[in-house]
Amino acid sequence: MYLYAGKIAKADLTQKKITIEETNRDWIDQYVGGMGLGFRYFFSQVRPDVDPLSPQNAMVFMNGPLAESMAPLSCRLPMVSKSPQTGTIFESNVGGAIAAELKYAGYDGIIIKGKSDQPVYIAIKDDRVEIKDAQGLWGKGIFETEEKLKSLEKDEEVKSFVIGPAGENLVPMACIGTEAYRQLGRGGTGAIMGSKNLKAITVRGTQGVQVADMKGFLDYTSEIFQSNLLTVDNLWAHTDGTPAFVASTNDMGIHPTLNFQQGTFEHWEKIDSVAVKSIKRRARACRSCPMACGNFVRTEKVMVEGPEYETLALAGSNCGISNIEAVAQFNEICDDLGLDTISTGNIIAFAMEMTEKKIYDFGVTFGDEDNYLRIPKEIATLSGRGKEMAQGVRSMAARYGGKEFAMEVKGLEMPGYEPRGNWGMGLAYATSERGACHLRAFTAFSETPYDLAAMAQEVVSQQNFNSVKWSMCLCDFWGTVNTEIMSQFLKFGLGKNISAEQLDQIGERIWNLSRIFNLRAGMKKVDDDLPPRIKKDPLIGGRAQGKVLSEEDLETMLQTYYELRGWDKEGVPTQKKLSSLGLADL
Amino acid sequence: MQKFLISHIEKCTGCARCLLVCSALKEGQFIPFKSRVHFVNFARDGFSVPNICFHCEEPACQEACPVEAISRDEWGAVVVDDDTCTGCDECVDACPYGMIDLNGHGLAYKCDLCSGDPECVKVCQPQAIVYAVLDEEASHNRIFLMKQQFKEGMAKQKRLSFAHALKGMYG
Numbered sequence: 001m002y003l004y005a006g007k008i009a010k011a012d013l014t015q016k017k018i019t020i021e022e023t024n025r026d027w028i029d030q031y032v033g034g035m036g037l038g039f040r041y042f043f044s045q046v047r048p049d050v051d052p053l054s055p056q057n058a059m060v061f062m063n064g065p066l067a068e069s070m071a072p073l074s075c076r077l078p079m080v081s082k083s084p085q086t087g088t089i090f091e092s093n094v095g096g097a098i099a100a101e102l103k104y105a106g107y108d109g110i111i112i113k114g115k116s117d118q119p120v121y122i123a124i125k126d127d128r129v130e131i132k133d134a135q136g137l138w139g140k141g142i143f144e145t146e147e148k149l150k151s152l153e154k155d156e157e158v159k160s161f162v163i164g165p166a167g168e169n170l171v172p173m174a175c176i177g178t179e180a181y182r183q184l185g186r187g188g189t190g191a192i193m194g195s196k197n198l199k200a201i202t203v204r205g206t207q208g209v210q211v212a213d214m215k216g217f218l219d220y221t222s223e224i225f226q227s228n229l230l231t232v233d234n235l236w237a238h239t240d241g242t243p244a245f246v247a248s249t250n251d252m253g254i255h256p257t258l259n260f261q262q263g264t265f266e267h268w269e270k271i272d273s274v275a276v277k278s279i280k281r282r283a284r285a286c287r288s289c290p291m292a293c294g295n296f297v298r299t300e301k302v303m304v305e306g307p308e309y310e311t312l313a314l315a316g317s318n319c320g321i322s323n324i325e326a327v328a329q330f331n332e333i334c335d336d337l338g339l340d341t342i343s344t345g346n347i348i349a350f351a352m353e354m355t356e357k358k359i360y361d362f363g364v365t366f367g368d369e370d371n372y373l374r375i376p377k378e379i380a381t382l383s384g385r386g387k388e389m390a391q392g393v394r395s396m397a398a399r400y401g402g403k404e405f406a407m408e409v410k411g412l413e414m415p416g417y418e419p420r421g422n423w424g425m426g427l428a429y430a431t432s433e434r435g436a437c438h439l440r441a442f443t444a445f446s447e448t449p450y451d452l453a454a455m456a457q458e459v460v461s462q463q464n465f466n467s468v469k470w471s472m473c474l475c476d477f478w479g480t481v482n483t484e485i486m487s488q489f490l491k492f493g494l495g496k497n498i499s500a501e502q503l504d505q506i507g508e509r510i511w512n513l514s515r516i517f518n519l520r521a522g523m524k525k526v527d528d529d530l531p532p533r534i535k536k537d538p539l540i541g542g543r544a545q546g547k548v549l550s551e552e553d554l555e556t557m558l559q560t561y562y563e564l565r566g567w568d569k570e571g572v573p574t575q576k577k578l579s580s581l582g583l584a585d586l
Numbered sequence: 587m588q589k590f591l592i593s594h595i596e597k598c599t600g601c602a603r604c605l606l607v608c609s610a611l612k613e614g615q616f617i618p619f620k621s622r623v624h625f626v627n628f629a630r631d632g633f634s635v636p637n638i639c640f641h642c643e644e645p646a647c648q649e650a651c652p653v654e655a656i657s658r659d660e661w662g663a664v665v666v667d668d669d670t671c672t673g674c675d676e677c678v679d680a681c682p683y684g685m686i687d688l689n690g691h692g693l694a695y696k697c698d699l700c701s702g703d704p705e706c707v708k709v710c711q712p713q714a715i716v717y718a719v720l721d722e723e724a725s726h727n728r729i730f731l732m733k734q735q736f737k738e739g740m741a742k743q744k745r746l747s748f749a750h751a752l753k754g755m756y757g
Contacts, residue, residue, distance in 0.1 A: 069616050070606050143630055179629035208617030282632050285599035290711035292599035296632030305632055
C-alpha cells in the first residue's frame with residue numbers, strides 16, 4: 001500500500017489484549033488520515049456520553065499519509081479522544097519523530113481502550129506489540145521516564161509518548177510528552193492516559209514508506225520548496241520561530257496580559273524573539289522539516305526547547321512575568337511534569353487576579369516569580385492550593401468566584417490572541433470542537449477584524465481547511481500550503497487523483513462529524529460562548545483600546561456562521577447538510 | 587581539487603531529510619533504517635550528530651575486505667562492488683565509525699557520494715553536511731572527527747558511541 005501502512009494496532013488494557021487490523025480503506029477515502037480518520041475511528045469506538053476518564057473512553061492516535069516522506073512539515077501525529085476538560089471530542093497533535101517511527105513500525109494508528117489494574121506501558125517494535133510492566137516508572141517525570149524507556153527497550157532510538165505526575169494524578173489539563181519538549185498539549189491527553197494506568201507508549205520501526213512515483217514525488221518536493229515553502233510568508237519560522245508573535249500581537253493590541261485585562265504588555269521586549277535568541281544555543285527541527293523553528297535555550301538555570309509564543313504569552317505577559325529565563329524555567333518544569341503551559345499559565349494568572357482583587361487568596365500575585373515557579377509542581381501533585389488549581393479556571397471560578405474573568409471556553413483556557421481586538425478569534429474560540437483553541441481558525445492577522453460577516457466566513461473556511469490540514473498531518477507553520485498542493489503530493493504518493501475540491505469537502509465532513517458527536521455528548525448552543533470579560537470589559541491599552549466583543553455582536557456572528565455551515569439557529573447540522581456530506585446515516 | 591563530505595556537528599537540527607533522500611534514491615522508498623547517512627538525536631540535550639562516511643585516506647573497510655570488493659572511485663569515494671562482495675561482514679567489523687553495514691541486504695553497502703554529487707548535501711537546509719574542498723578549518727574538523735573511533739559492537743553501536751563522544755564535548 002502506498003503512503004499508508006495499512007494496519008491499526010488496538011490495545012485493550014483491561015483484557016491485556018492486542019489486536020492488529022487492516023486500516024479501513026473506505027474511511028481513508030472519506031477522511032484522509034490524522035484528525036479526520038481519528039474522529040471517524042473514535043466515533044465508532046465510544047458512546048458520546050462516555051466519561052472521559054473511564055475505561056470506556058478511547059485514545060485514537062492516527063497518522064497522516066505523508067509521514068514520513070520527503071514532503072516537508074508532514075510529521076505531526078494527532079490523537080483524538082473525549083476531553084476531561086471540555087467533555088467534547090477533541091484532537092491534539094504533536095511533532096518530532098514519533099509519527100514517522102509509528103509508520104516505520106507498520107501502523108497508521110493506535111487505538112487504546114480499557115484500564116490496566118497496574119501501571120503499564122505499551123511497547124511497539126515493528127510486528128511486536130506488547131503490554132509491559134511500568135510500576136518502576138510511575139511517579140517519575142517525563143524526561144527521566146523517556147531515558148529509562150530507552151534502557152528498558154535496549155534501543156536508544158526508541159521514541160515514546162509519556163505522561164508525568166500530572167497525568168498520573170488525572171490533572172484535567174495534563175499533556176503527553178515526547179522527545180522531552182514536544183507535547184500533545186491541549187485537552188487533557190495526559191489525564192486520559194493516566195486514567196488507563198498507561199505510563200507510556202514506546203515506538204520503534206525499521207520498515208519503509210512506499211510511494212507510487214518516487215521521481216515525481218521528489219521533483220515536486222523540490223519545486224514546492226522554491227515556489228511556495230521557502231518564501232517570505234513562512235520564513236519567520238526559520239529565522240525566529242513562534243516568539244516572533246510577541247512583537248506582532250503587542251503591535252496589534254491582542255497580546256493577553258495580566259489575565260486578559262490588557263492587550264499589550266509593557267515589558268514585552270524582555271520576552272520577545274530577541275530575548276529568546278539571547279539564551280538560544282541551537283535550532284531544532286521536527287522530522288522532515290527544513291524550517292527548524294525550535295529554539296533550544298540553555299543557561300545555568302535552564303535547558304529546554306522553547307519557550308514558544310503561547311508559553312511566552314500565557315505564562316509570561318499574562319502572569320506579569322517579564323524575565324525570559326523564568327519563563328523558560330516554567331516551560332521546562334511543565335514539560336517534565338506533563339502540564340499544558342497554556343492552561344497552566346491561564347490558571348496562575350486567574351489565581352493572581354483573584355488574589356489581587358481579594359476574592360480568594362491563592363498566595364500569588366502578578367509578577368511573583370517565586371510562587372509562579374512553585375505552583376506547577378503543586379498542581380501536578382495535587383498538593384496544597386495546587387489541588388484546586390489543577391481543576392482549571394472554570395472549576396476555580398465556580399467554587400471561589402471570579403466567573404467574570406475566568407478566561408475559558410467550554411472549560412478549555414484561552415490561547416494567546418485577545419478576541420476583543422480580533423472578533424474572528426472570538427468566533428473561532430466559541431465554535432472550536434475543543435473550546436478555546438487557536439488552531440481551528442486563525443484570523444489574528446486579518447485586515448477586517450471587526451467585520452462580523454467577513455469574520456464568520458473566514459472562520460468557516462479556515463475550520464474546514466484546517467480539518468483537512470490536520471488530517472494530512474501537516475504543520476501549522478506551513479502557512480501557504482493549500483489543498484492543491486496536498487492533492488499533488490497525494491497524486492505522486494498514491495498514484496491516484498484526489499482533487500483539491502474533494503479535500504475541501506473532506507474538511508467540511510470532518511468538522512460536521514465532530515459537531516454531531518459533541519451535540520450527542522450534550523453540548524448545546526449556549527456552550528458556543530465566550531467569557532464575560534470579553535463581552536463586557538473594555539480592553540485596556542494598545543490599538544484595540546476600549547473594545548469589547550458584545551453579546552449581540554457575538555450572536556450575530558454565530559447566526560451567520562451557523563447559516564454558512566448549513567446548521568439551524570441552534571447550531572445543529574441540518575439533515576440536508578449531513579446528506580450532502582455522506583453523514584446522514586451516522 | 588578533491589571535495590570531501592564534511593559535517594558541522596553544531597548545525598544539525600535533526601530533521602532527517604538527508605536520510606530520507608538517501609534511502610529514497612538508493613532503496614526506492616523512504617526507509618532511513620537503510621540510509622547510507624545517519625544521525626543520532628539527543629532530544630533532551632537539543633543536540634543531533636550526523637554520522638557520515640569520511641571516505642578515509644586509508645579505509646579500514648577496504649583493508650579488511652578479503653576479496654578486494656572495496657575500492658576508490660574516480661570521485662574519491664570508497665565504494666563496494668556488489669558483484670565481488672560475499673557479505674562476509676569483515677568490513678563492518680573494521681569500520682570504526684559504523685558507516686558500512688549489511689543490514690537487510692546480505693551484501694555490504696555504504697555511502698558512495700552519489701558519483702560526486704551527494705544528494706544528502708542538497709537537502710541539508712542548515713548546511714550541517716556539505717561537500718567541499720577542505721579549507722583549514724574543515725581540515726581540522728575532519729581530523730578531529732576522524733579521531734573518534736570505536737571498535738566495539740555492531741555498526742549502529744559504533745555510530746551511537748561516536749555521537750555520545752561528541753555530545754560529551756559539545757552537547
